[in-house]
Amino acid sequence: MTDFLTAALAPQSIAVIGASENPHKIGGRPIAYMQRMGYRGKLYPINPSRRELQGLACYPSLADLPEVPEMAIVIVAGDQAIAAVEDCAARGVRCAVVIASGFGETGPAGKAQQDHMRDVARAAGMRLVGPNTQGLANFGTGAIASFSTLFTEMPPADGPVAVVSQSGGMAAMAYGLLRERGLGVRHVHATGNEADVGVADLAWAVAQDPEVKLLLLYLEHIANPALLAATAAHARARGLPIVAVKAGRTAGGALAASSHTGSLANEDRVVDAFLRRHGIWRVRDPHALALAAPGYLQGWQPAGRRLVIVSNSGASCVMGADAAEQHGLQIATLSEATRRELAARLPGFATTTNPIDITAALLSNSGLFSEVLPVLAQDDAADMVFIHIPVSGAGYDVERFARDTATFAKASGKPVAVAAWQESVAAVFRAAGVATYANEHDALGALAQIADHMAMLREPLPQAEALPMPALPGASGLLNEADSLALLAAQGLPVVQHRLCRTADAARAAFAELGGPVAVKACSRDVPHKSEHGLVALNLNDADAVATTFTQQWNQLAAMGAAQDGVLVATMRRGRHEAMVGAHIDPQFGPVVAVGDGGKYVEAMRDVALLVPPFDQAEVVAALGKLRIAPLLAGTRGDPPLDVQALADVAVQVGRLIVAAQGRIASIDLNPVLLSAAGEGATIVDALVELKDSE
Template sequence: MTDLLTAALNPSSIAVIGASENPHKIGGRPIAYMQRMGYQGRLYPINPSRRELQGLACYAALADLPEVPEMAIVIVAGDQAVAAVEDCAARGVRCAVVIASGFGETGAQGRAQQDHMRDVARAAGMRLIGPNTQGLANFGTGAIASFSTLFTEMPPADGPVAVVSQSGGMAAMAYGLLRQRGLGVRHVHATGNEADVRVADLAWAVAQDPEVKLLLLYLEHIANPALLAATAAHARQRGLPIVAVKAGRTAGGAQAASSHTGALANEDRVVEAFLRRHGIWRARDPHALALAAPGYLQGWRPAGRRLVIVSNSGASCVMGADAAEQHGLSIATLSEATRRELAARLPGFATTTNPIDITAALLSNSGLFSEVLPVLAQDDAADMVFIHIPVSGAGYDVERFARDTAAFARASGKPVAVAAWQESVAQVFRAAGVATYANEDEALGALAQVAGHTALLREPLPVLPTSAPAMLPAGEGLLNEADSLALLAAHGVPVVAHRLCRSADEARAAFAELGGPVAVKACSRDVPHKSEHGLVALNLQDADAVAAAFTQQWSRLAAMGAAQEGVLVARMQHGRHEAMVGAHIDPQFGPVVAVGDGGKYVEAMRDVALLVPPFAHGEVVQALRGLRIAPLLAGTRGDPALDVQALADIAVRVGGLISAGAGRIAAIDLNPVMLGPAGQGAVVVDALVDLGGAGTRPAPGPRS
């Protein structure tokens, strides 16, 4: 176990600085909780005005304790909290949980105090949780350094779920939603302002606990993506699903997150790509965070997204089919053999196509579920089963329905979700161990989430290239277009046929070699956006026009004081659509690749997908299917499908290039990439590579 796991999650002794006799006050709750939950370690209340507190000997100061505690909970406020942290660090406490607020979240002065506490703790080798944290709770050991009121309202029960959250309120909410579903929760940890310990640190520690089978995270920023990625890799290896809520999807939400925690928000689309790359499922809110928990814990691992719907109501069948489509689930086509067997077991007026309406005959024949479900188990098309019971209760053998459903789920291994709005009915199914929801939207949302997450985790992990990029020029800043195209071509990226010319005669020769029509473009690292300076001429049909364009552009570069590195003569490249591929180094997440719609409106339309390397061709293709231009890429209204595979190949190569660049390549911008019909390839027409350093990275967009 790590030192953090030992000291923070399973301490042998705990001091409570600012302890209270009142179990309902913040200073009294951790003590009351730990005594109630059977904490086996040594507990030391500290309060100079009392000798005894909640039945325990009370001490005036940390120095009066019979030992140095492994953990200290700091509940005093302001300067007293700072002094308490200093005292803990000086005396060798291994972990301090600073519940007090009024620090980094309040402004510059509070931030300075928070930084001071962090520096004092680090110098002493002490880990600091918070400040402004609700605290930590490990119900497996009874070590509860938290003041959450929800632990009183909804009594704890140890279980296989862990919650790690930057926000105490969201940690408590997730805990409450899980307990409402009857699920046990082992860990509930909140990191607060994250002066030292962050969500990623605690997620790593919790992922080492073999009793944890599901890890739920709430994040407002991702301060240590490398550790979170390592946690995800470890979790994938041991079969531990991670589901996360990352707040701050919108500009307003990002600003609110920054105000809440004093932390900078991450660009949301990069976050989305990062989580997807590492197999972490992103839920939209704490409700969705807990929604699929029963399915994960039952070991749902569906083979696909094909669904069978069973109900005793035809209307419910229709509504279930509608909801399935909204959640991206397909209605399974049952085999003829399955339908014949169903027909032999169901009344003649029942429906044997999917959705399966077993009708009100369920009232007179309580064994219909036990007759229908095993038939479905034999059909390979049935990846998942959804049972909707809109009418039940008196006269129905609900206990048998639940018993038969649970037996089918265990025997078949297929995910089964039930929707029953009558709580009396739902309770019976839950008691039998069946994942049960109030309506079809919740049930199908849970099935869809686990199906999507399972597919994500089954994707093979690509491997980054091990060699550094060849022919990487010396120096820093922007490369001119010719050097950018040469670097890309050296790494297998198809680029437009072109020649770099330094005289009108060379331009004439280039035209003769390439054939017309051609484009003529000034080549200077000082002028990445050429069109707006009159440095681009298109569709030139003869050598005289090419020579004249050369002369005009060469003179224009001189007049601008820009470096005269040449003039590019390039074959006019035609295609069915203008795409783009770009890459940059995100300050938090490292290399990120963008691929999607290109042309001069790329920045305004923003119809691009982001991916975090390494990724494979299939991931690029899948990402492109989620864009608005997806119908155009697939071919529509008589137009041919476009060569998405070729575009994906360019994206993979660009991802490999910027990743292997050892930090020297700051950005790559390929726009437009001319995309031909399927099988006819894609060609980069314009390129810009930024080696960082002194270079100024221009805004995205076409430069020719």
């Protein structure tokens, strides 16, 4: 571990500045928690009005301590907090946790004070957590620099889960939901305003802990995507799944996140692409964050999405099948051999097709689970099993049901989730180590999430290539269409045949060379959207019309005061569908590529997928398959399938180009890209490239 990681997660000595005798006050809670959890380091309460505090010697100031503590918890407010941080930096404290609020979240003046504390800390080589943080808690070491009420309401237990959150409230909520499920939690860290240390820093830290088997994140902004990506790569290598809530999905949510943390929210669809690229599973809220935790901790590795449903109720079988479809799970088709073997074990009135209704016979034969489940284990079609028990209790041998289910899950290695709304029944299954939920939607949601997440993590990651820098003009700003198409053609992209003309005679010659019909379009770096100004003419089929249109467009450019870069004469191409490919440099995440439905309604319909390079054709094809236009791409109502592979290749090439340009290309817009039938290719018929100044 680096010095910071050691000081933050396993400090040998901790000072509490603003300590309180009252274990229920913010200044008293960290001390009470650490004494209760057996913190083995040295604990130094600081309070000038007391000599002793919670059974510990108390000191008037940091300067009076017998040693420089590795960590200081700053609980005093306002100017006192600023002075305390300055003191800590001067004394050589390695990590300060500033619980005090009233800084960056309050406005510009508070932000300036917060920045001052950060600058003082950085100048001294000290790391700053907060301000406005609930604090850090490591139940593995007993170092609890936190005042969370939940640690009193729901007693801690060390375990394999780590929670890192920008919000203290969301950290506490995730912790509470996990403890409610009986799961131990080792790390609960909140970063607050993130003047210095952010979620990515602490995520990296806890990912180094070999006892952590599941990492849960709550983010309101992603200040250090490179470090988060490195954490995800390390986690993938050691088999540590990461699940995240990224708040601020909507415009309103983004505004709320900004006012709450003093930070700007990231563009949500780019966040989706970034998290997906790095194998981080995104969920909607802290409830969903904890939902699948039992399955992750049991090491579920479903081979696919095929599900077997078993219940003692026919209605539950039907409802389970409905819920499975909603979650995108397939009802497995069992083999004839499996069905025959089930029929030999079940009553004649039971159902042996999937879903399997074992009926109320479960009441009289408590061994039915032990008879049915091993049969399913032998069927390759059964990737996972869902057991729904809507009725049980007195007269049922619930302990045997749970024991048999747990034995099956361990022996077969297949993911098994149980739904039991009766808490008395659910508690028995949980005690046996079975992932248990109150209803079918939660149980199947957990199965579906882990199936999808594990499939994502099994996909080989395309590696970044060392690409040559493309030849680019020296100037910045928009390139005209001819220059944009030339840049793309030089990279091997399929651009439409065209000629740039500066006289009517040249336009006639271009028509004669290309043959009709042609499109005639004004070409000016000052007019990126030509159709809005009537500067596009389509389907011209004789030389005189081309020459006349040239003259009209040339003169209109002059009348508009726009640069007369020329007029394009281009072959008219007939595609079966208009697609688009675009790319831009996101200020947080770097190059991002968009691919999907194109045409003039592209912004209104927004049926595009975002991808973070590097990626390959297979990843693009998979992303296109999730769009609303997927049925059209696959061919429908007698139309042939479209050349999705050609579109994917354009997207891959555009991703390579914008990465190779090393920031010089600000954006690329290819719309439309005309798609032909499968095997017949794609053609870029309009392009716009924007350059940035070289640094």
